[in-house]
Amino acid sequence: xxxxxxxxxxxxxxxxxxxxINCAYSNSASDYFIWYKxxxxxxxxxxxxxxxxxxxxxxxxxxxxxxxxxxxLSLQIAATQPGDSAVYFCAENTDDYKLSFGAGTxxxxxx
Amino acid sequence: DAGVIQxxxxxxxxxxxxxxxxxxxISGHNSLFWYRQTMMRGLELLIYFNNNVPIDDSxxxxxxxxxxxxxxxxxxxxxQPSEPRDSAVYFCASSLAGVxxxxxxxxxxxxxxx
Numbered sequence: 001x002x003x004x005x006x007x008x009x010x011x012x013x014x015x016x017x018x019x020x021i022n023c024a025y026s027n028s029a030s031d032y033f034i035w036y037k038x039x040x041x042x043x044x045x046x047x048x049x050x051x052x053x054x055x056x057x058x059x060x061x062x063x064x065x066x067x068x069x070x071x072x073l074s075l076q077i078a079a080t081q082p083g084d085s086a087v088y089f090c091a092e093n094t095d096d097y098k099l100s101f102g103a104g105t106x107x108x109x110x111x
Numbered sequence: 112d113a114g115v116i117q118x119x120x121x122x123x124x125x126x127x128x129x130x131x132x133x134x135x136x137i138s139g140h141n142s143l144f145w146y147r148q149t150m151m152r153g154l155e156l157l158i159y160f161n162n163n164v165p166i167d168d169s170x171x172x173x174x175x176x177x178x179x180x181x182x183x184x185x186x187x188x189x190x191q192p193s194e195p196r197d198s199a200v201y202f203c204a205s206s207l208a209g210v211x212x213x214x215x216x217x218x219x220x221x222x223x224x225x
Contacts, residue, residue, distance in 0.1 A: 034213055043115075043202050043216030044154070089154070097142065097166070099214065101154040 010106045019077040021105050023090035028071060032093035035064060035075045038104070039086045047075070047088075077107075085109045115217035117203050123223045129191040132220045135184055136205030144214060145178055145188050146202040154202075160186065193224045 013019045025033065031052040036044035050057045050064045050073075057064050063076040073090050087106050091099040116135040124130055136143050145157040158168045160180045168178070175194070180186040190197055200221050204214040 036216075041218075043204075043218050044214075046213045046215065049213055097159055097161075098156060103153050 012108045012110060013080050014110050017080055019080045019107060021075045021088050023073040023102050025071050025073055025092040027092060027094045030092040030094055033073050034091045036089045037086045044089060080109050082109050115203055115205050115215055117217035117220055119220060121221045124193055125225050126194055127192045130193045132188040132201050134186045134203030137215055140205035140207050142206045143180060143186050144204045148200045195224045198222055198224050
């Protein structure tokens with residue numbers, strides 16, 4: 001399944017499939033990006049980050065891709081599991097210390 | 112490590128009352144942030160402290176809101192008087208350096224002002 005940034009705030013994916021969550025960021029000067037996962041009733045939880053001098057970074061079952069040319073960030077989740085159901089936020093470092101968060105994409109995993 | 116600890120988890124109060132939210136950052140972290148989350152506005156930064164000093168409070172909505180950090184292990188966010196439009200989830204987050212470093216969030220305080 002694939003979402004298109006802030007224009008499609010929900011994503012439904014079959015368990016076991018790969019998920020792709022997209023994010024368009026606003027500031028071409030942003031040099032640091034983070035993906036957070038927020039489960040119901042909890043605070044945002046760090047998933048993975050990437051700095052602007054990189055195009056790709058991999059973690060455990062997750063990959064973040066950064067395309068600075070079109071100011072686009074994506075999060076790929078491999079073999080999506082029920083525990084991956086949550087709201088996913090991208091965040092960009094727009095100032096020395098400020099993180100600007102996107103609206104979030106709700107991911108629902110179908111059994 | 113216990114992570115960022117916030118209290119209370121839930122707060123229900125009446126309009127006009129004073130509300131105090133509390134936060135204990137992760138030990139050793141020198142930056143602390145207060146965020147507010149609503150469906151309409153998402154996650155908004157209210158105030159940022161570095162080494163216990165408020166650096167940027169431009170996100171604090173009104174004079175009714177105030178925040179303090181008397182020491183490295185404690186911060187409060189106070190709303191006086193509270194209004195129904197203040198109803199939201201308030202998160203505290205801390206980081207090691209603040210500049211381009213990942214934030215660790217607490218579980219938040221769900222505030223309802225009736």
